[in-house]
Amino acid sequence: MRQPTRSCFRFVESLGINYGQVGNNLPPPDKVLVLLESLRVTKTRIYDTNPDILTAFAGSSIEIIVTVENDMLGTLMDQQQALQWVTSRIKPYVPATKITGIAVGNEVFTGDDMTLVDNLVPAMVSIQRALNQLGLQQYIQVSTPSSLAVLANSYPPSEGAFTPKLTTIMTQLLQFLSATKSPFWINAYPYFAYKDSPDKISIDYALFNPNSGMIDPRTNLHYDNMLYAQVDAVIFAMARLGYGGIEVRVSETGWPSKGDPNEVGATPQNAAIYNRNLLKRQLSGEGTPLRPRMRLEIYLFALFNEDMKPGPTSERNYGLYQPDGSMAYNVGLTALSTSTTPSTSTPKSTPLSSITLTSMATKVSIN
Numbered sequence: 001m002r003q004p005t006r007s008c009f010r011f012v013e014s015l016g017i018n019y020g021q022v023g024n025n026l027p028p029p030d031k032v033l034v035l036l037e038s039l040r041v042t043k044t045r046i047y048d049t050n051p052d053i054l055t056a057f058a059g060s061s062i063e064i065i066v067t068v069e070n071d072m073l074g075t076l077m078d079q080q081q082a083l084q085w086v087t088s089r090i091k092p093y094v095p096a097t098k099i100t101g102i103a104v105g106n107e108v109f110t111g112d113d114m115t116l117v118d119n120l121v122p123a124m125v126s127i128q129r130a131l132n133q134l135g136l137q138q139y140i141q142v143s144t145p146s147s148l149a150v151l152a153n154s155y156p157p158s159e160g161a162f163t164p165k166l167t168t169i170m171t172q173l174l175q176f177l178s179a180t181k182s183p184f185w186i187n188a189y190p191y192f193a194y195k196d197s198p199d200k201i202s203i204d205y206a207l208f209n210p211n212s213g214m215i216d217p218r219t220n221l222h223y224d225n226m227l228y229a230q231v232d233a234v235i236f237a238m239a240r241l242g243y244g245g246i247e248v249r250v251s252e253t254g255w256p257s258k259g260d261p262n263e264v265g266a267t268p269q270n271a272a273i274y275n276r277n278l279l280k281r282q283l284s285g286e287g288t289p290l291r292p293r294m295r296l297e298i299y300l301f302a303l304f305n306e307d308m309k310p311g312p313t314s315e316r317n318y319g320l321y322q323p324d325g326s327m328a329y330n331v332g333l334t335a336l337s338t339s340t341t342p343s344t345s346t347p348k349s350t351p352l353s354s355i356t357l358t359s360m361a362t363k364v365s366i367n
Contacts, residue, residue, distance in 0.1 A: 016043030
């Protein structure tokens with residue numbers, strides 16, 4: 001039986017953690033549920049509709065966003081196929097499992113596959129109609145996570161604009177989101193901007209550390225961190241197309257704890273600082289300078305390091321935890337008041353099965 005635990009997350013309603021599964025050594029879903037509950041995280045996102053996860057999370061308080069894989073979009077444009085998909089992949093688990101969102105594809109606009117791009121909104125419409133037909137629309141929102149590559153300009157935020165070639169399809173997407181009152185999901189990583197221009201971008205501005213920040217010359221709004229500036233740039237880009245009222249949520253953000261020699265800034269110290277400072281902001285319930293009264297919903301990437309992810313070393317090192325349940329670094333689960341000054345040594349990892357975090361009431365073992 002799962003025992004109640006405590007942590008400094010304190011049920012932050014606007015915070016989620018992405019639960020990726022591209023690894024051959026990850027713990028089973030029931031153990032992952034114990035870990036998430038111990039952290040008092042109430043939201044997670046998975047990158048498929050894994051039935052083992054959806055079954056394991058039944059009866060829990062954790063809300064889940066599931067994902068339609070990119071290669072399924074062409075099939076799900078068909079209304080009957082979409083109805084069959086929702087009937088078999090979603091309906092059996094609701095409402096016992098709190099599925100609150102369907103991410104249709106992931107970063108579809110980033111690649112050069114224009115057929116995939118053209119299939120996106122029709123697939124979203126078909127899935128929404130299937131939800132309506134099955135009476136599930138009241139529980140579940142439909143959207144698609146995009147990378148910041150959809151923006152032709154993001155600095156200063158007030159000059160935010162979508163890439164011109166995406167204007168038609170982006171307008172269709174925003175029309176859908178507005179009509180269904182669904183959020184625009186953005187995968188935003190200040191790390192990428194810093195890595196590409198470490199001589200031009202302040203590391204403190206990227207990490208939420210104290211810094212002078214920047215003032216948008218058009219709005220006079222002050223930004224003390226890059227993430228909020230990126231989010232507001234998306235809001236301005238939507239407004240340019242006539243859709244300024246749509247909520248923006250951060251579907252992914254994070255900082256790698258390890259990288260290749262050319263991946264500047266990918267260290268456990270910087271990863272700990274970024275996520276710790278982000279958690280502090282989430283605990284305060286703040287919004288961005290443009291929307292200060294609207295709490296910004298954010299999903300950290302990711303729960304685990306995933307050893308089978310392709311690409312540079314950083315791709316396999318975004319996790320808060322190693323697959324054995326040890327912390328990849330101390331993000332501040334024991335004390336959010338910890339100083340943000342980088343340490344000179346790499347924090348040691350201790351399996352959760354052998355320690356009790358000072359912020360928890362009980363031990364948590366995922367071994």
